[in-house]
Amino acid sequence: METLSLVPYVRLPRAYAQREILHSTVDTFGRAHWLLGDRPARAPYDALVVTVDDGQVQETHLSAVTARHPMLDALPDGGFVVADARRRGDADHVQVFGALGRHSWSFAVGDALEHLLTDESGDLWVGYFDEGVFGGDPLSEPGLRRWSSSGEALWEMKPASGIEYVADCYALNVDKGTAWACPYTEWPLLEIRENGSVTVRSTPVAGARALAVHGGGAALFGGYEDDVDRLVLCTLTGTAAEPYATTTLVRPDGTAVGRRRVVGRGPRIYVQPEPCTAWEVWDLSMLGREALVGMALA
Structure with missing residues (x-):
């Protein structure tokens, strides 16, 4: 089978190699x-965000972090949002920190966060796994939602033509105010525009995580x-994502990707294999026409 290769993107500097990695991501601007911090046995605790952007390294010290299962993303004003993937009772479990690392405010978005991605405006797109959808928390029941960075509910997934509900948001991509998602159980490709309108495209691809x-x-x-590690390339029509080639995504040295984190941003899939000290990337927009034709004919 044909393979396509990730390329190195960015690495955590060696100076931080001994610190425990609590979470990692690539934001909407490619940073x-x-x-980093000690695995939280109790809250609150202090943590450190290390940002690498075009070779430049920046530290932001966060104080009074409460998340036991933290998920991180950056805000356009230099601040950060840290969410606990599991909400305990009716607790506020999403914290917003300013650019200096001070806690500004908290709010709730529901239980069982699978994805937390901010966009260029600072809004939060949250995809939930099944325990949030069916666990009795009304905030996460829609399966996919958009929130402002102050906690205002801006949009939620509602029954649409071709999809009854989102049981588990397996894959989420947020870029320039538009979100794309592939949820369980029927695996449609959802396109959610900034105005809240939704296009549902059918796809035969099951279980995609990015x-x-x-x-x-x-x-x-x-x-x-x-x-x-399967990668399925599709052509988009008004109603379907039609596969034309199936390949395997491998690491830069040709080995299998293995256990990893993944983040989708526009044409890019960022992959962070364990031990999560480096990000690698594959870019759909860089796939040449000759490669596309060759794979389609294979």
């Missing part, structure tokens, strides 16, 4: 962030069992 979109195409990465 990589690591949340996706990239560019022009009239999409790429779905991941799957079950032997398909864990």
Whole structure:
């Protein structure tokens, strides 16, 4: 089978190698962030965000972090949002920190966060896994929601043509105010525009954990069992994402990706294999026409 290769993107500087990595992400501007600290046995605790952007390293010390299962993303004003993936009771479990690392305010977005991605305006897109959808928390019941950075509910997924509900938001991509998602159980490709309108496209690809979109195409990465590193390239029509090639995404040295974190941003799929000290990237927009034709004919 044909393979496509990730390329190195950015690495956590060696000076921080002994610190425990609590979470890591790549934000909407392409900056990589690591949340470092001792695994929280109790809250609140202090943590350090290390940001690497075009070779420049910046530290932000966060005080009074409360998340036991932290998820991190950056805000456009230099601040950060840290959410606890699990909400305890009716607690406020999302914290906003200013650029100097001071806690500004908290709010709730529901239980069982699978994805937390901010966009260029600072809004938060949250995808939930099944325990949030069916666990009795009304905030997470829609499966996919958009919130302002102050905690205002801006949009939620409602029953639409071709999809009854989001049982588990497997894959989420946020770029320039538009979100794309692939939820369980029927695996549609959802396009949610900034005005809240939704386009539902059918796809036969099950279990994708990340996706990239560019022009009239999409790429779905991941799957079950032997398909864990599968990459399916699709053409987008008004109603479907139609596969034209299936390949395998491998690491820069040609080895299997293995256990990893993934983040989708526009045409890019960022992959962070364990031990989570470096990000690698694959870019759909950089896939040449010759490669596309060759794979389509294979």
